[in-house]
Amino acid sequence: MKKILFVLTLYGLLPVGAHAAGIPTLDEVAVTAKSTDQLGVAATSSEGTVTAEQLENRPLLRPAEVLEVVPGLIISQHSGDGKANQYYLRGFNLDHGTDFSTSLMGMPVNMPTHAHGQGYNDLNFLIPELVERVQYRKGTYYAGDGDFSAAGSARIDYVRKLDAPFAQMTLGGGGFSRLLAAASPTVNEGNLLIAAEGYHNDGPWTVPEHLRKDNLVVRYGQGQRDDGWVVSLLGYDAKWTATDQIAERAMATVGRYGTLDPSTGGDTHRYSLSGEWADAGADGASRANVYLIDYALNLWSNFTYATDTVHGDQFLQADKRTIVGAKASHNWLQDMHGIPVITTIGTDVRHDDIGVGLFSTQNRATWGTVRDDKVKQTSVSLWGETQLQWTEKFRSILGLRGDSYQFDVNSNTAANSGNKSDAIVSPKLSLVFGPWDQTEYYLNAGRGFHSNDARGITISVNPDPRPGTRPGCTGVAGECTGDAVDPVRPLVPATGYEVGVRSAILPGLQTSLTLWRLDIDSELVFVGDAGTTSASRPSRRQGVEWANYWNPVAWLLVDGDVSLSSARFTDSDPVGNRIPGAIEQAASVGVSLQESDPWSAGLRLRYFGPRPLIEDNSIRSKSSTLVNLMSGYKISKQVRLSLEVLNLLDTQVSDIDYYYESQLVGEASPVADIHSHPAEPRTLRLTLRVML
Template sequence: MKLLFLFFLLISTSAFAHLGKLSGTVQDPVTRLPLVGVTVQLTELGRATHTNELGQYYFDKLITGSYHLTLSHVGFATQTVVVSIHDDQTTTVSTLLTSTPLELSEVVVSSARAHDQQLISSLDIKVRPITNSQEILRLVPGLFIGQHAGGGKAEQIFLRGFDLDHGTDIRLTVDGMPVNMVSHAHGQGYADLHFVIPELVEGVDFKKGPYRTDKGNLATAGWVDFRTRTALDKSFVKLETGQYNTYRAVAGIDLLGEKGRNNNQSAYLASEYSYTNSYFDNPQHFRRLNVVGKYHGHVGTNTNLTLTGSTFYSQWNHSGQIPDRAVAAGLTDFFGSIDPTEGGETSRTNLNAQLVTVTPRNRVMKHQLFYSNYNFELYSNFTFFKEDTLNGDQIRQKEERNLFGYTGSYATQTTVGRSTWTTTVGVQYRQDITHGTELSHTKDRVITLERKNYGNINEINAAAYADELVQLSERVTINAGVRVDYFRSQYEDLLAQPLTKQHATAAIVSPKLNLYYTASPRLQLYLNTGKGFHSNDARVVVPQGGKEILPAAYGSDLGLIVKPSPKLLINAAAWYLWLAQEFVFVGDENVVEPSGRSRRYGLDLSARYQLTHHLYADLDVNTATPRAIGVEAGKSYLPLAPTFTSTGGLSLRTETGFSGSLRYRYIADRPANEDNSIVAKGYFVNDLQANYSRKAYTLGLSVQNLFNVRWKETQFATESRLRGEAAPITEICFTPGTPFFARLSLTYSF
């Protein structure tokens, strides 16, 4: 038996010893940068893979002969290359894909990228014009936003039956750098994306639900990562002007040009300045300045380094929220104000370094270091004269913060028979240190009447994770992983006598399991399951000794991606999410208080259809049933949580230079309080974008609220008292949505 075993072992070893290998790279034809995520398929064998962070791919154990190699990527023409494989040799192929107008017929539902393919977002970023930073968030299907502080404050976010406030249950990053601020002066998870220049956004990656091991705190409803351009195709200058004294200037300068591309380097400097008085009766005097610099280059044969630095400053006045009764009684106009002295200013300076190495054995190592210096000061008045009938209830929320951290991962890929095993392990570290986190009672933004909360926060989140992605066959893919998070929250109360400094610690384990069945290049079924969490504010958990510092969330998605015809792509999912703890907004105190458990379930539907060679249609429909668990019957509604939303539109791109889109946004009426006795009214709004481009310039027209409907962008059931009222009244207080708002732009490229 031993001799027989050795005989077979010798035969199998000699058979594999003379097999050939194929190694290739794929690049963008203009920037010469590597293209990540290109689907690469050996047609004769049915084997497929995708390019890594350096645009590389690899096949081994290939029998001598000729093969057809097919490369496809959204926004690029599918290309087929004939390659010859020889025994004991590695065939090397280098390919430049050609940019082309998007053809939905060429989009393939791939098993090779089943867990992280972003078909919907890749399509949208190619055909929809992005006109402002708000539009960036709206690229996520089903995500709605609301601005209620003059444009300078972070948007209120709604997704999957959540009123996410400003980011409590959604994890936002830019080039992997965190945007959310934990234990923020205004609210947990506060995420201000206004430091992103929209013209520099290259892609949007997202996933709804807590299903990724590398996404930790706040990724319960989902996560979104915005990828900015690594290089500019051309230098450009863009000028905008619009109604309400609106002006904007943007410029991006390619610093290295063709010489840099030839040496695998790129660098650019970009800046943005915005000013507007906006459509409110009281001028907003909104000002924002952004400056961004980015460098990308090879520091070794298989190592890329990307360095990004940016700084951002914004200052504004805002009209705040106004109660329905004030408008009905003629005390103020629909676009008026009760306290016209509200406003604020904020700034953020970022440094981000990313190092990616791919070893000769196709091991991928990633390192990232990031740092942010952040300042925030906001004046608001939600209750008017409820607490102080003489001076009013204006409050100041303020903080200074230093945020720094590291993320690292190591990934290996092994082929066993016809299956591919990708193992990833990673570590993450983040520390937030704030000085003077404050809540004070103020008057006219200049007089401090009383400090209600004042202290320093030091919060650490360290995590480790392991993830296994197994492509068992051409059809079946399994992903399983687990992450462990450790938190240490410290709060120093500067108002206490004597000064007190306390801390609390906690840890949580989050397993994930995801299954994918790709029946064909036109149909994929999937089941996502996982546990996630959001951390609670240090000022809440530290006094309680760490109680409920990391409430868990359990979710599942059962869905499909299907192409019933070459020009139609549909993504549909039924989902469920259970949370160990919910947050309820208390308007009279301007705080978010923890309450009990909650559950949500619903349906998501996204469809993309290519009507003609140049015209694309998109539709997103999202339903949700959000309820609190274990409360009195009839009082289980979650305030402001959306129950039905829909967005859609038509997008046009032609070779003659014309492009644009006509879009709609709809959100249905929803409960504004726990018993649904107060209702936040829905709205239906249309937006228009039209562009005409020639070789060196582009003319653009942007119109928000095309049909000039009157709508309420944000609404709260708030107990408030106007001057002279005998007692407080609870009703809807709102911020009006933009009326018809037109802007013209001119972009010159060189």
């Protein structure tokens, strides 16, 4: 029935036809500048905003690759494309989103106490054609950024009104097909945006992925983004068969695109209702948003294959939750003895009602329970920020944020149930000097944090009955069940420092250079794949970023960035001080030929440097370089044809690599090996768009 309604909705759409340097004004608080227009607005050299114009000719393999507009951010995948992507930034393997927060239209995407991983950030429901802007920040220097944002954050906004309604169809290799239709008619002095997407992909995998996605967006609002309101309804369903990473020693047997467990995969949905409101007056501006989200995921995985020689190692991570939350902020302009002062105060509230479980399975049939928990998690924050323009060439931004968390866990293992609370205060300071010759200089320091999985906060015994799950286990099922374990710290602080420069002294060119450092305390972390805790060591990450944006003529955009990072554990341990999986080098360059009748084009190169896979750095991943191309031709005023060539050079590289022990069928014991998930081979996708 849902698919029928979706198709009817889709086809029902078809007929529908300031920046300022020097002393600030209040309008600057609400203005969205281009990434080329941050002087006098930005608090750091590493923040920016990317517009739809800059995304228009960007070839994308996956929806989340929209976030690769953030300099230094790499998006990859180690499983099926219905699962959240893997993120790399600033010396982090961010897993599926920890320490990088993302929001869409004010709604958080990251999931705390998630079945698969803390901060799980699934952006597969994103429709890139609807994105109006991406605002990104890095570091711990913003009072408005809370949980999961120590490395950075991204705020994505959809358009409220399209230039014209359209319908488009995409066909490509590997059974790829996509149908998208969207329109935004005027209704009662407001704009009604409706978009529907149907998506299918088998991919290059030996076992077809059979990825199916149904996506619906409905928005209605009046006024403008900074002085108006909008209500949004989103619906997303997906299901897929996954090809997880495989051991290199098995590739000769199953092939580069093969699998060792053809029954892994998952299904998920995300339905949301949200509202945004903003009011801009002469002396102040206010904004607020509320949201209600219904979310579920069933994820079957098998990363070690057959250490359990009877059932195999497949497991199910199940997550079902309801999320309700709200955000509000207000800013106003004052004169303090001749010094312009902009003050902003805000609050965030979020409650997650979660059912989360970890189960042993074989061919998706459940045969055992590791953990089955009911969790209620609530967070409340208050924050404030004051910007003072001391002189025409010097301003300061002082921020303070307080976060309070409450965790209530009801576990199937009574000893692991309980209630805990925690709070953290995070001060921030930014100093901005200039501009001189269209150049500004920045000094930043601040404290941030990330939360931990509630199940790890109340844990007292290891509930995992599977063999070999803890050091010292002999491999007999259940032997380690009941071992005492230490709970994790609820809120873990991170302290960051940054110095940078941003310049527009050369015509058409914006360039920024940033030196940064981030320290994170030692902690225990909850391991979602095992249902218990593991120790994590204190760490320091530091590096340099160079980002450039060049618009020499109206029809040509060029961007390029280079990021170098060092990630080290800061304690003493004979195993070594390298952080496994930490990104050390990333670079990208892109050229976009804006629509100049009848042609348009985009070419991008992405370099993903080698990473240490174990602490002593003796085993490393290889680097990868991928080139993607998009070319478009306007057949008529209403019809446009475009071709994407993804992995243009057909490079055989890994999307991701790990090093750990696994056991193939027939092996007597686990073997340490590199486990890889290949990048997809050259893929062609042809899109026909009709403007209505």
